[in-house]
Amino acid sequence: MTPELILPHDGVLPVFSARPVWCGRASTVIGDATIGAQAWLGDHSVIRADGNRVTIGERFWLGHRSTVHIATLTYPTLVGDRVTVGRNAVVHACTVGSDVVIEDDVIVLDGAHVEDGVLIEAGATVFPRAHLAAGFAYAGSPAKPVRPISAPEIAERAERLREASGDLPQPPPADELEPEPGIFVARTARLRGRVALGAGAGVLFSCDLHAEVGPxxxxxxxxxxxxxxxxxRGEGVVLGRDTTIGHNVRLADCRIGARSLIGIGCVVAPGTVVGDDVLLAAGATTDPGQLLDGGHLWGGRPARILGALDSNKRTMMARVVEGYVAHGRAYRAAQEALS
Structure with a gap:
């Protein structure tokens, strides 16, 4: 069993208001994070406060393989009391009130504000800077109010979500991998089969790379x-250089070009070919065998062209790559210091 991983960022360690806090196997908490009493962090969950703060209230529940992150120097992540987050969800650089339920596979994006007493139904995407008013259930992409909701129903949905989060099956042992200089592989990541990492590549916390058939x-x-x-499960996955694969993305037997960004929570189907210089917006999906031409912003379910990839977006994408190369150096040093 892989224990939890608690690491500093810029010399700052997470603060737990009360211990013990339940930290599932291979869960990770990093940097300027403050977590209230009676927290429960599921297996392979990640809270990463590297470049801004994460402040979480009491009785927080974070489901298996879910991620809480910030936007560096732009937005912190602030979460109230009695918030329940389901499995494979992403809470990113936003503000969430108290008595909120965020169900499985939800994505909450930068600058969004979720008021108290809100239910976000499974699979929804809360777009950047959206405002979700109190007392409603929200669904869809973008998330929209679908009906009023009462406090007792929110409490019932939270309890149901927590009950559904049973233990994950224990994965088989990962292949032994000794990263080359300049490569970062998190201790809580799993790499199996034929996995080749280029210079400066990074595989972050709780990622699962399984080359079952192809490399x-x-x-x-x-x-x-x-x-x-x-x-x-077929020909394999090839990711070009200087590319970003965001939090909680799922890729299968595809090709992704250079200098591209696959946004938070995207699902890229087998046979997809993504050209160079593509931005696939958060929460998007592709159809099997779909071709995404280079030089464009794509989004939707399934993905379609939303516009040309302008210079501002290209600059942002390059800065993300630079930032993560730096993160890789810092996190490798922090992991080695624990040895």
């Missing part, structure tokens, strides 16, 4: 962020 090839300076899953 997984990761280009130089490409980062695969927390809780992403890459699996091959």
């Amino acid at each position: 997984i090839v990761v280009g130089a300076n490409t980062n695969i962020q927390d809780n992403s899953v890459v699996r091959t």
Whole structure:
């Protein structure tokens, strides 16, 4: 069993208001995070406060393989009391009130504000800077109010979600991998089969790369962020250089070009080919065999062209890559210091 991993960032360690806090196997908490009493962090969950703060209230529940993160120097993540987050969800650089339920596979994006007493139903995407008013259930992409909801129903949905989060099956042992200099592989990540990592590549916390049949090839300076899953059951996965795979992304037997960004929570179907210089918006999906031409912003379910990839977006994507190469150096040093 892999124990939890608690690491500093810029010399700052997480603060737990009360211990013990339940930390599931291979869960990770990093940096300027403050977590209230009676917290429960599921297996392979990640809370990463590296470049801004995460402040979480009492009785917080974070489901298996879910991720809480910030936007560096832009948005912290602030969470109230009695918040329940389901499995494979992402709470990213936003503000969440108290008595909120965020169900499985939900994505809450930068600058969003979720008021008290809100239910976000499974699979919804809360778009950047959206405002979710109190007292409603929200669904869809973008998330929209679908009906009023009462406090007792919110409490019941939270209890149901927690009961459904049984233990995950224990994975088989990962292949032994001794990263080359300049490569970062988190201790809580699992790499199995033929996985090749280019110079400066990073595989973040609780990622699962399983080359069951074909290989997984990761280009130089490409980062695969927390809780992403890459699996091959056919020809394999190839990721070009200087590319970002966001939090909680799922990839299967696909090709992704250089200098691209696959947004938070995307699902890339087998046979997909993504060209160079593509931005696939958070929460998007592709159809099997779909071709995403380079030089465009794509989004939707299934993905379609939303516009040209302008210079501002290209600059943002390059900065993400630079930032994650730096994160990789810092986190490798922090892990080695624990040895």
